[in-house]
Amino acid sequence: MKSEAEKLRETMTKGESTRQEIIRNAAPVFNQQGYAGTSMQDLMAATGLEKGGLYRHFTSKQQLAAEALRYALRRVAETRLEPLADVQDPMEKLRQMIDAFVDRPSPVPGGCPLLNVGVDADDTNPELLRIAAAGIRTWKALITQTVKAGQHSGAIRSDALPSAVANQIIASLEGALLICRIEKNRQPLNDARTALHQLLKDLQPTPSAS
Amino acid sequence: MKSEAEKLRETMTKGESTRQEIIRNAAPVFNQQGYAGTSMQDLMAATGLEKGGLYRHFTSKQQLAAEALRYALRRVAETRLEPLADVQDPMEKLRQMIDAFVDRPSPVPGGCPLLNVGVDADDTNPELLRIAAAGIRTWKALITQTVKAGQHSGAIRSDALPSAVANQIIASLEGALLICRIEKNRQPLNDARTALHQLLKDLQPTPSAS
Amino acid sequence: MKSEAEKLRETMTKGESTRQEIIRNAAPVFNQQGYAGTSMQDLMAATGLEKGGLYRHFTSKQQLAAEALRYALRRVAETRLEPLADVQDPMEKLRQMIDAFVDRPSPVPGGCPLLNVGVDADDTNPELLRIAAAGIRTWKALITQTVKAGQHSGAIRSDALPSAVANQIIASLEGALLICRIEKNRQPLNDARTALHQLLKDLQPTPSAS
């Protein structure tokens, strides 16, 4: 099976490849400075292109922001979710997902794009919010499916609500990120890991009930 | 007994009262549009004052933003934390704190100021981050003290780490807020409440130890 | 004979005296920062009064600038011209006038008001130019009268043109001030003194002609 990069190399014309280059370079800037606080000049500096060059590939700063956000979410998913594909045991999969989030920093500088765009994007920018919502949906789907698989195999209590578990995990992690950022201190993330490990334990069927 | 407004009327000079008016009107704007995405024109519209009038009371937009943030945090604390002052039982106090957060919306439109400013404030605006950090500290202190009181009275397991409990509660709630905002859906907050109630249960001494 | 100050003390009401205080404090600010580059805030800081207080005594910043300039020119004249009143010998008087200009700095910080206002005042401010012109006239009159007295007594060649002598002296001194300011170096003033002493020598009747 070919890697994604190889497939791109084949199908991409020259223009398309610079387009990807732009996105790759713009994403960290958007993610660090906010999807509204980034100026075209910042993007020019980051990409090495002049404004005219950028506007050939994207009709507006908005559009570039959207693509950069999509790219950032994809990268984050690749880093923190894809490695779990091979893990079979559902409970172990959830645990590793949590650990991956705590231990591996965002591959795109600036922290979690979901957190950034979820707050930064005002109502004048609904497109970005929609993309973030899609990102959350993907993440949630992975969790709920894993939970369901665990319920099917008996590793997880059947009365657990998969979507609630997903919300709890994501909320704890993202909320911890927020506190870390404000306090400039990684402890909240570790506390979140502890709490979520406990949550996973609570998900196990009670031995007495078996 | 005089109303708060009457007392203010007495102790405040004219200027001070408009100053407070400005802050009161500016806080929601900042909280909704972000502390950088708010223009002086927005503030003029919100306060009904001209730019000259505003700059009489504040030396910069920064300063006004800082005061508005302080005001917003104070309002939130008044709404969600002060009503708990009379609750004696520590466990009940924590439960009510969680419920208050879930049930009562932010008194300042735009949602939780901590979430907003924690993400919005880039490194060019460290003052706001510091104020947010102080807000978090206050909230954390209330939780840790309550946990400690519970441990003292035996209602909470002595091996629980108060600061970790605080981080877990705050992270779950703020993270849930983030998901709510992205999904435009209040369910994540309810799930956070459920998870935190479970967390509180886990904090109780194991019956076998009694 | 009473001093001017004493006479003022008698005839001045309270308001008049603060008016003079304002002028005294404003003059150096105007003279240093330019008669246009001085803001009302600068004047408030210099005088310790609020804007309203200043506008009670002066109808506009313009008017205050004019009075401050008049005051500065008066002070300069007192310092550099009045001490010469007792000198009888015309040639000696001219020499001392030159030396006084070179040796004694302007009593009002910011340098010679004539130089300052002569350049700073654009055509939007003709009032200040008129005041400066009056200052020059006074200075010139003192020189021309002294030259004429010298011619009358035979100490100065009768073919010298008094007004030309005045222009030459003033031009050399003011021009030297300009170079000093640009080069931050007092040498040009000393060179001007040397040149003017030579000019005075050239004004003496040629011994061979006598």
Place this chain on the structure above:
Amino acid sequence: MKSEAEKLRETMTKGESTRQEIIRNAAPVFNQQGYAGTSMQDLMAATGLEKGGLYRHFTSKQQLAAEALRYALRRVAETRLEPLADVQDPMEKLRQMIDAFVDRPSPVPGGCPLLNVGVDADDTNPELLRIAAAGIRTWKALITQTVKAGQHSGAIRSDALPSAVANQIIASLEGALLICRIEKNRQPLNDARTALHQLLKDLQPTPSAS
């Protein structure tokens, strides 16, 4: 032989030529209204460009002011100093230099840039003062070299101090300009010419010494 304009057209790209145009049009405005009393709107009106267009070529008003001042000084030097390049006799060269200053007005409207900027530039604008200082240095160097040449050829007394002669000439001329401006009357410049011609005569070796 190609005209200067044609040569420029060849070597200059479009942007560079408008950049020069901007400087050419901005210089008189700065020179007349002062380097602080000139607003960007004035410059927009003078150049016919919008602000965005101007800020493409200059990073700040400061920078444009500096370039405009350099241009003005260059123009003045071209007009009043370069024509003297062919004059061999030192004494004659000095005389023509003085006459050129008196007879030919500044090619840049607003009068002598040295006088303008020397007074107008406060300490917040040291760059302009440095440029003016360089202008003075150039002028002085021409005079001192000419005097030294005259001393070498015996046309000028060997005990004359070249730098003092330079200061005296420049001070007389610039000071005369100041008086002219205040009095709106060209007589002071003529008086300066007379005085400087006398100064040159005094520089000649005394006949008795021959």
Place this chain on the structure above:
DNA sequence: ACTCACGGGACAGCCCGTTCTT
């Protein structure tokens, strides 16, 4: 006699987007 409070306008600088040119 003086302060406080406010209005309205101007300033320099930066922004995003379009068009012309190569």
Place this chain on the structure above:
DNA sequence: AAGAACGGGCTGTCCCGTGAGT
């Protein structure tokens, strides 16, 4: 495909002057 040139608009800040209040 990319860069250079330009337009027009908006931002935060500062300005001078005026009236209400003391």
